[in-house]
Amino acid sequence: MLEKYTELKDKHTAIAVIGLGYVGLPLALAFAKKLKVIGFDINAERVEKMRNHIDPSNELSKEEFNDCDIQFSSDIQALKASTFYVIAVPTPIDDSNLPDLKPLLAATKTVGSTLKKGDSSMNFPLFSIS
Ligand SMILES: NC(=O)c1ccc[n+]([C@@H]2O[C@H](COP(=O)([O-])OP(=O)(O)OC[C@H]3O[C@@H](n4cnc5c(N)ncnc54)[C@H](O)[C@@H]3O)[C@@H](O)[C@H]2O)c1
Known part of the structure; x- marks a missing residue:
């Protein structure tokens, strides 16, 4: 794990954040102050805004992207x-407080399709899937 951290710290590899909403975007930008980050979202319109330093969730200022x-x-x-x-x-949860896991399953498939031997993955904030 230390080796992986060193690779990230030295920017020999990148960390990906999948889903750039209220939680994912500030997390990705915080990582990106120190590490190389790939911010991935299925919503191309939101991605285009973020490329222009606009937070589609209207929580972060342009300066936060600096x-x-x-x-x-x-x-x-x-x-x-x-x-x-x-x-x-x-x-999202329904009236019985049951979470809809479809987006999580879709994102897991996305990661699964690109995962290589030795890679690590975790889901925020529910559980680790590594
Ligand atoms: N918002 C909060 O205050 C808060 C607080 C604590 C925990 N959480 C948890 O954090 C997680 C994320 O919630 P959020 O509020 O940031 O969500 P959000 O709705 O703000 O953003 C989710 C983002 O994920 C993208 N997305 C959806 N499906 C995708 C997929 N398959 N692949 C890639 N991107 C995809 C959407 O386009 C969107 O940009 C949830 O598990 C939520 O329960 C949220």
Whole structure:
């Protein structure tokens, strides 16, 4: 794990954040102050806004995007540059407080399609899937 951290710290590899909403975008930008980050979201319109330093959730100012090493993409291929994946997609609950896990399953498939031997993945904030 220390080796993985060193690779990330030295920017020999990138960390990916999948799902750039209220949780994912600030998390991705915080990582990007120190590490190389791929910010992935399926919503291309939201991605285009983030490329222009606009937070589609209207929580963050343009300045928060400054000095960040981050590539925003809605193309799964961009994830191949990563070795560590954090998933932060919505898990809305119904009237019985049961979460809809469809977005999480879809994001897991996305990561699964690009995961290489030795890569790590975790879901925020529910559980680790590594
Ligand atoms: N918002 C909060 O205050 C809050 C607080 C604590 C925990 N959480 C948890 O954090 C997680 C993320 O919630 P949020 O509020 O950030 O969601 P959100 O709705 O703000 O954003 C989710 C983002 O994920 C993207 N997305 C959806 N499916 C995707 C997929 N398959 N692949 C890639 N991107 C996808 C959407 O386009 C959107 O940009 C959830 O599990 C939620 O329960 C949220």
